[in-house]
Amino acid sequence: MLWRHRPTLVGALVLAAATAQAQPDPETIIRGGDVFVEGGVRAADVRIVGAVITEVGSALEPRDATTRIVDADGLLVLPGGIDPHVHLGAARADDYDSGSRAALAGGITTISNFGGVREGETPAQALQRARPDIEAQSIADVIFHPIVSDPASASADTLEALAAAGQTTIKVFMVRPSFDQAVPGFMATLRAARDTGVLMMLHCEDAAIVQSTAEQFIADGRGSLAHFADARPVAAEVAATQRAVAMAEATGAPIYIVHLSSERALRVTEEAQARGVPVYVETRPIYLHLTRERFDGDTPGLYIGQPPLRTRDDLDALWDGIARGTIHVVATDHVAYTREEKLDPSQNVARHRAGMSNLQVMLPMLFSDGVRSGRISLDRFVEVTSTNPAKLFGLYPRKGVVAVGSDADLVLWDPDETRTIRDEDMFSGSGYSVHAGRVVTGWPTLTMRRGEIVYRDGEIRGEAGSGQLAPRSRWQDPGL
Numbered sequence: 001m002l003w004r005h006r007p008t009l010v011g012a013l014v015l016a017a018a019t020a021q022a023q024p025d026p027e028t029i030i031r032g033g034d035v036f037v038e039g040g041v042r043a044a045d046v047r048i049v050g051a052v053i054t055e056v057g058s059a060l061e062p063r064d065a066t067t068r069i070v071d072a073d074g075l076l077v078l079p080g081g082i083d084p085h086v087h088l089g090a091a092r093a094d095d096y097d098s099g100s101r102a103a104l105a106g107g108i109t110t111i112s113n114f115g116g117v118r119e120g121e122t123p124a125q126a127l128q129r130a131r132p133d134i135e136a137q138s139i140a141d142v143i144f145h146p147i148v149s150d151p152a153s154a155s156a157d158t159l160e161a162l163a164a165a166g167q168t169t170i171k172v173f174m175v176r177p178s179f180d181q182a183v184p185g186f187m188a189t190l191r192a193a194r195d196t197g198v199l200m201m202l203h204c205e206d207a208a209i210v211q212s213t214a215e216q217f218i219a220d221g222r223g224s225l226a227h228f229a230d231a232r233p234v235a236a237e238v239a240a241t242q243r244a245v246a247m248a249e250a251t252g253a254p255i256y257i258v259h260l261s262s263e264r265a266l267r268v269t270e271e272a273q274a275r276g277v278p279v280y281v282e283t284r285p286i287y288l289h290l291t292r293e294r295f296d297g298d299t300p301g302l303y304i305g306q307p308p309l310r311t312r313d314d315l316d317a318l319w320d321g322i323a324r325g326t327i328h329v330v331a332t333d334h335v336a337y338t339r340e341e342k343l344d345p346s347q348n349v350a351r352h353r354a355g356m357s358n359l360q361v362m363l364p365m366l367f368s369d370g371v372r373s374g375r376i377s378l379d380r381f382v383e384v385t386s387t388n389p390a391k392l393f394g395l396y397p398r399k400g401v402v403a404v405g406s407d408a409d410l411v412l413w414d415p416d417e418t419r420t421i422r423d424e425d426m427f428s429g430s431g432y433s434v435h436a437g438r439v440v441t442g443w444p445t446l447t448m449r450r451g452e453i454v455y456r457d458g459e460i461r462g463e464a465g466s467g468q469l470a471p472r473s474r475w476q477d478p479g480l
């Protein structure tokens, strides 16, 4: 096995016992699917031994009578989705267990979480604090991003310790007033990240513009959520995106911009990319499937996310960015609240619950509205949901690709299955989907995480605690 844990004394004894019984790792053959390998789709079988893909080829023979055969006739065999932008735990309706269930039912085999670096703590210590819950609860594999509010906590030494512990990202919120108070420190952190092979993820909205505009809206009697889009203008996203790009350009450090929402901000990143600045861009499903008219309805609270929903032109520009390859990742920014919490009438444009549940339907909706409709190719679909995040987050080629030696994180995908999204089918603790009622074509029928069938035909089969914190390598130019 390629990626076995470091053997402990107990582990060594267990291994010795297993060796004595000469029990081979279980074998599975996925038979007759259209397998997405690098370079395109080909009709092939996939052999999996233990947790790892060992062969992709024609008419593979089973080892013996114990080999499990999975029929994939008429199905795509895709690398499992990798979602680097998920929020779990805290006061939210999903923990690693329910978040995993939603993800696996939606074809995502690696999720993520963010955790704040507390005062007096280092990023590696924030990671250690998160580890017990990940190991106890998760079914999907997990990557973890410490949130840095005080740049002094993220120096070359402490980021070196984080990378040595196997996680290689930090998240910074430009939208928080604490960012503006410490910009010189964040420049030093960005250089430290560059030098230690750690990628900085940035929430790009300008704190001063967002805060003062919201306060003015409230003072003017326009503080209700119906005004959310105007109270949080595109200009705030553009200003912060320009600043983030400039910081990357001045330091040479790569940056990853989370949940980019507007055409104007996209142009800023595209111009930077054309100059050779290492700027990587993520968008999220709400900007690809919903527009700001939702705030005019009876339930604007359901649609609150930061940044807000934008216009139809923005939506079209983001789809084009995916198609052109200037948007590298589509990730959920999954935040699970119940419908009641999202509709809490005490909220306003300054104080509200941002984000929504999306793990279970992101891939099917992207496939349906993107691949089926001809807006993006199947290659792009796999790139932005699996291969690119694997490359950007230090998981490639162990994950993000169907290849010999890679983890058997696989999704059997029925490109023709048409289903309506229904609240009662959702595994998330939020208990509903803002997309309920949508008719979607293209769904996972089976999800495998490291060789184990963890989802099949509507049923979760994996156990809480079977997921792992996925070890990650340091930043390398992904060649995107």
Ligand SMILES: [Zn+2]
Pocket (backbone or CB within 6 Å): 085, 087, 333
């Ligand atoms: Zn987020």
